[in-house]
Amino acid sequence: MKIAAAQISCSLGDFKANLVKVRDFSAQAKEMKADLIVFPEMVDTGYSMPVIQTHATPWTSGFVPRLRETARELSIGIVAGVSERDGASIYNSQVFVDQHGQIVGKYRKAHLFAVAPIEEHKCFSPGTEFTTVTFAGLCFGLSICYDLRFPELYRKLATENNVNAFIVSSAWPFPRIEHFRTLAMTRAIENQSYVIVANRVGTDDGVSFCGASMIIDPYGVVIASASQDREELIQAEISEDAVKSVREQMEVFAHRRPELYE
Numbered sequence: 257m258k259i260a261a262a263q264i265s266c267s268l269g270d271f272k273a274n275l276v277k278v279r280d281f282s283a284q285a286k287e288m289k290a291d292l293i294v295f296p297e298m299v300d301t302g303y304s305m306p307v308i309q310t311h312a313t314p315w316t317s318g319f320v321p322r323l324r325e326t327a328r329e330l331s332i333g334i335v336a337g338v339s340e341r342d343g344a345s346i347y348n349s350q351v352f353v354d355q356h357g358q359i360v361g362k363y364r365k366a367h368l369f370a371v372a373p374i375e376e377h378k379c380f381s382p383g384t385e386f387t388t389v390t391f392a393g394l395c396f397g398l399s400i401c402y403d404l405r406f407p408e409l410y411r412k413l414a415t416e417n418n419v420n421a422f423i424v425s426s427a428w429p430f431p432r433i434e435h436f437r438t439l440a441m442t443r444a445i446e447n448q449s450y451v452i453v454a455n456r457v458g459t460d461d462g463v464s465f466c467g468a469s470m471i472i473d474p475y476g477v478v479i480a481s482a483s484q485d486r487e488e489l490i491q492a493e494i495s496e497d498a499v500k501s502v503r504e505q506m507e508v509f510a511h512r513r514p515e516l517y518e
Contacts, residue, residue, distance in 0.1 A: 257392040260285040260293040260491040263469040263482045265458030268302035269311050271319045275300075278336065279326045281489055286330045288491050291355070291392050294454040296469075297337035297401050297427040298348065304461035305379040312339035312346045315359075320351055328357030333391060337400055337425030340364070345381040350398045350425050352389045361389035363398035367406050374463070376402075388417045393496050394450075395419045401426035404439040407446065414447040415509060420474070420499040421450035428455050433466040433484065445476035448502045448509075450494050457485055474502040 262281040267273040278295060285293040297303060300319035301311045313319070319338055327334045333354050340349040340362075348368070352361030364383025368376040386409060387398045397419035403409055404424060413419040422443060428436045436455070444451040451472040456465035471480040471492040480490040503509070 257291040257394065257495070258289055258491055258493050259452055259471065260288065260290040260489055261452055261454040261469045261471060261480070261482070262293055262295050263455060263457055263467050263488045263490070264296065264299065265456065265487060266299055266302040266460065268304055268460055269307045271300045271311065274302070275319060275322050275326075278323065278334075282326055282330055282332055282334060284489050285491065286332045288489075290332065290491055292333035292335065294423055294452050295334070295336035295425060296454045296456040297425045298339060299336050300338045302460045303427040303456065303463065303465075305374065305376070307461070308339050308346065309379055312341040314341050315351070320359075323351065324353050324357040324359065327353040327355060331355045335398070335423050335425065337427075346379060347383060348376065348380045348400060349383075350387075350400055350423075352387075352391075352396070352398065354391065360391070361387050361396075361398060363387035363400070365400040365403065366409065367402050369402040386413055386417070388413060388419055394421045394494065397422045399424050401428060404436070404443060407443065410443050410447050410449075414449055415512070419449060420496060421452065421494065422447070424451065424453040426453060426455045427460075427463075427465055430464050430466040430484075433468060436466060437468060437470070440470060441472055441476050441478070444472040444474060448474045448506075449499060450474060457487060474499045
């Protein structure tokens with residue numbers, strides 16, 4: 257299959273403007289014959305805790321229903337980081353919409369970035385479950401930004417849920433760009449899986465994002481990458497056969513000693 261990652265900036269609090277951009281990039285991806293496009297974190301509201309608290313909505317209205325329409329009209333799968341209001345709680349979520357416009361996966365960010373000045377924990381409730389979606393012959397595991405620092409999530413998905421491709425929607429800031437690159441490549445290498453990262457560019461509420469979106473193969477090779485400072489669409493062909501080839505050459509999972517890890 258062909259997968260695309262959209263590296264974009266967002267308009268704070270303006271979901272209609274953000275939706276237009278998501279549709280434009282999705283249309284470009286479709287022209288490139290992509291089966292699936294991945295967008296960054298919080299593309300509906302932008303990444304600002306006060307703005308999210310004001311503009312987050314349930315998925316029955318606002319951004320997500322129109323995202324579903326976009327996927328159906330263009331006949332393309334879409335993964336996007338979006339806000340989600342559920343009763344008194346707000347979640348930093350990821351929605352996976354298939355080419356028919358159906359929601360086939362939802363993930364709520366498990367590891368909140370509880371560091372000043374962002375302090376996500378003061379805005380969001382943490383997720384309590386991991387999510388996998390089978391699409392076009394690959395098993396995708398969902399994750400968001402700060403999750404990259406927690407290898408347990410990815411190893412659990414790979415060993416217990418047979419995930420062979422990880423999707424990361426992120427709004428990663430400039431000061432830690434080398435961490436971002438290294439962590440993404442490490443998650444690919446140690447799990448012999450694809451890692452597809454769509455990161456933000458631009459500045460929201462004083463936080464500047466570092467771009468550098470990438471698609472990494474199961475051997476840890478970056479097969480598509482974006483700049484640090486402009487909007488771009490990257491794409492690559494990915495396949496289950498490539499995963500099998502890498503895993504057969506070095507059977508890491510068979511050599512694990514789970515009884516020692518408890």
